[in-house]
Amino acid sequence: MPNFTDLTGLASVASAIAACLLSFSGIARLTKSHWAMLLGAVFVLSLIPFGTMPLAAYVRGITGDLSITTLVLLWCALLKPWCSVPTGNNRFTLLILIAFAALTLYPMALGIGAYDPYRLGYGDPLFIAALLLLALLAWFWKFSMIALCVAFATLAWAVGWYESDNLWDYLLDPFVSIYALAVITIHTVKSLLQRGRSHQSQPLLPG
Numbered sequence: 001m002p003n004f005t006d007l008t009g010l011a012s013v014a015s016a017i018a019a020c021l022l023s024f025s026g027i028a029r030l031t032k033s034h035w036a037m038l039l040g041a042v043f044v045l046s047l048i049p050f051g052t053m054p055l056a057a058y059v060r061g062i063t064g065d066l067s068i069t070t071l072v073l074l075w076c077a078l079l080k081p082w083c084s085v086p087t088g089n090n091r092f093t094l095l096i097l098i099a100f101a102a103l104t105l106y107p108m109a110l111g112i113g114a115y116d117p118y119r120l121g122y123g124d125p126l127f128i129a130a131l132l133l134l135a136l137l138a139w140f141w142k143f144s145m146i147a148l149c150v151a152f153a154t155l156a157w158a159v160g161w162y163e164s165d166n167l168w169d170y171l172l173d174p175f176v177s178i179y180a181l182a183v184i185t186i187h188t189v190k191s192l193l194q195r196g197r198s199h200q201s202q203p204l205l206p207g
Contacts, residue, residue, distance in 0.1 A: 005163055009065045013056040014046040016066060019074045032081050039078060065162050067173040068153035069098065072145065092187070094145045095180040102177035105168060121166035128154065128167070
């Protein structure tokens with residue numbers, strides 16, 4: 001009998017598999033009911049055992065448990081047609097924060113520098129207080145996605161939702177970090193290209 005951590009871990013991977021369908025351009029032309037049935041079918045199929053384990057279990061064996069931040073982003077994308085979810089600057093600001101945290105955490109955790117911030121995730125009171133202050137400020141400034149990710153991740157860590165005892169594993173994972181860095185890089189390149197085109201299209205002043 002799978003334990004609670006396994007069930008939620010499999011469900012999170014199944015959500016990621018279903019969310020992969022959103023990358024196909026044709027799905028945007030589906031009606032909401034057809035969209036729901038397709039995503040629901042993929043979610044359920046990924047949890048049905050094929051052979052000894054379901055597809056979600058094979059994927060989870062490679063990826064491990066996804067962070068709470070990843071789940072918030074996934075479900076915001078999955079629920080977008082049916083309810084109002086934070087987008088635009090709200091989501092992009094979260095991605096900037098994820099990229100900054102990843103570029104700070106992972107290199108230093110791998111030994112670059114004398115300090116390892118990963119140790120803070122084992123229950124450092126100042127780290128937890130700083131995260132809760134960040135969540136409150138984000139909510140006050142209406143960056144609701146940041147507030148939700150930090151609050152849900154801290155709550156899940158407090159109740160021991162995953163097997164990991166480190167709060168960083170609830171806040172970040174390599175996949176959401178790579179995704180955030182890729183989105184920011186693409187956005188930056190597009191902005192620079194558009195700025196270059198706008199300068200080229202401006203008429204030269206007569207000398």
